[in-house]
Amino acid sequence: MAKKLLFQLDTDQTPSIFDSVVAYDGGADHVTGIGGVNPENVLAMVDGCIYTRGNKKDTAIFVGGGSLEEGEKVFSAIKKRFFAGFRVSAMFDSNGSNTTAAAAVANIVNVCPPKKKKAVVLGGTGPVGQRAAALLSNEGADVFITSRSVEKANSVCQGINKRFDVNCKALAGGSHEERCSAIFDASIVIATGASGVVLLNEEDWSTNPSIEVLCDANAMPPLGIAGIEMNDKAKIRNGKKTFGSIGFGGLKISVHRACIGKLFETNDLCLDAEEIYSIAKSML
Numbered sequence: 001m002a003k004k005l006l007f008q009l010d011t012d013q014t015p016s017i018f019d020s021v022v023a024y025d026g027g028a029d030h031v032t033g034i035g036g037v038n039p040e041n042v043l044a045m046v047d048g049c050i051y052t053r054g055n056k057k058d059t060a061i062f063v064g065g066g067s068l069e070e071g072e073k074v075f076s077a078i079k080k081r082f083f084a085g086f087r088v089s090a091m092f093d094s095n096g097s098n099t100t101a102a103a104a105v106a107n108i109v110n111v112c113p114p115k116k117k118k119a120v121v122l123g124g125t126g127p128v129g130q131r132a133a134a135l136l137s138n139e140g141a142d143v144f145i146t147s148r149s150v151e152k153a154n155s156v157c158q159g160i161n162k163r164f165d166v167n168c169k170a171l172a173g174g175s176h177e178e179r180c181s182a183i184f185d186a187s188i189v190i191a192t193g194a195s196g197v198v199l200l201n202e203e204d205w206s207t208n209p210s211i212e213v214l215c216d217a218n219a220m221p222p223l224g225i226a227g228i229e230m231n232d233k234a235k236i237r238n239g240k241k242t243f244g245s246i247g248f249g250g251l252k253i254s255v256h257r258a259c260i261g262k263l264f265e266t267n268d269l270c271l272d273a274e275e276i277y278s279i280a281k282s283m284l
Contacts, residue, residue, distance in 0.1 A: 002058040003029040004264045007049060009037040011065030011074060011094065019064045019093070022253065026260025028060075037063075038070070039077035046081040049088045060263035061090040068094050068127035079270060089269035091259055091276075094127060096252070098273045099259070101131035102280035103252035104215050104243065105139070108188060110284050111234050111241050112213045115140030118186045120171070122146050122179060122200070122224065123193025125156045128217050132190055133157075135277050137166035146173025146182050164273075173199075180204050183211065191216045191224030202227030206238035215243040255280045 006028035008015050015033030023031045034045065049059050063075045071094030078090055093099050108114070114136055121133045124145035137143045137160075145160075145168055147153035153170035160168045172178040179199055183189050187210055191199050195218055205211055206227065216225045223230065223244070227237060233247030258279055259271050271279075 002053070002055060005029065005059050006031045006062055006260065006263070007045065007060070008033040008062045008064060009042060009045060009074065009078075010035045011037055011063075011067055011070040016064050018096075019062065022256045023062060023260050026257035027264060028260060037065070037074055039073045042074050042077050043081055046078050050082065050086040056085075056088050056267035057264055059088045059267075060260075061088060062260070062263075063090065063092045063094065065094050068097050068130060070094070075272070085267075088267050089263040089265075089271075091263055091271040093256070093259075093271075093276070096256075097127035097131045098271075098276045099252050099256045099280075100128045100217060101135055101273070102277040103248045103255055104128075104190065104217060105132055105135040105277065106280040106284055107234070107243055107248045107251065108136075108190075108213055108215055109139055109281070112188060114188055117141055117188060117212075118210075119143045119188035119190070120146065120182050120186045122173060122182070122189065122191045123197070124190070125152050126192055126194075129190070129192035130156060130160055131273050132192060132217075133168050134160050134164040134166060134273060136188070136190075137168055138164060138274070138277075141188065143168045144171045144182060144186075145169070146171045146179060148174040176201075176204075183208065185210050187212045189214045189225070191218065193218070193224045195220040196222060197224060198222050198226055199224040200226060202238075205240070211240050213241045213243070215248065217245050219245040219249070251280060251283065254283060258283065
């Protein structure tokens with residue numbers, strides 16, 4: 001029987017050990033991690049995948065790395081290299097953006113239907129924040145992204161809106177007062193800021209009557225939203241449902257593994273945010 005080969009193509013110089021471990025747990029027989037991948041040098045790597053085996057479903061590609069933008073360029077180059085039957089299945093998950101956001105949003109939607117509700121992604125200009133904003137927008141939420149730089153938030157929103165055909169908007173979030181103002185009439189609040197940075201104190205949200213659910217994606221204390229614990233999974237706190245990174249992280253890992261397994265079922269699967277989110281929702 002042919003071995004299931006996964007080529008882990010990373011835009012960082014050192015491929016992610018995390019992604020390698022999950023790949024093996026997801027069903028790959030052998031994982032080859034390659035760092036420093038870019039849209040130019042990836043083409044020969046794709047050729048090596050698509051021209052060598054008759055049964056192409058036993059070869060697959062995973063695109064990772066710390067930069068969402070660079071990963072998107074590589075993933076696009078890979079897809080353009082495919083033609084006719086000369087293709088293998090591929091998955092895009094730079095910085096865990098798609099699997100993490102998919103798990104977080106799937107859990108939120110499961111307890112709080114977001115259609116026509118205001119959702120605020122605090123510190124949302126990073127990979128996970130961008131994808132969470134896009135997925136919530138696709139579910140019908142009115143999504144706002146905050147950042148220390150409104151200019152950066154606007155630029156990120158433009159990119160999300162173009163990629164997903166949605167209408168995310170930017171809000172100022174550099175100061176405590178600005179973040180409190182941003183969540184004032186929100187139903188959903190997600191924190192995806194830098195590790196160790198507290199974006200909201202508990203008193204900022206505990207008595208807010210409009211907030212229904214809060215989610216913090218930070219896995220390192222202190223969390224971005226004070227008063228939430230990492231293990232929270234639809235935990236009722238101050239009358240709101242809360243999720244911590246470990247609380248929804250179990251689904252993230254399960255989704256990641258499931259996606260790896262699906263790559264070897266066919267040779268024409270491309271898993272990006274929308275497809276990974278659909279898998280996450282089906283697993284709840």
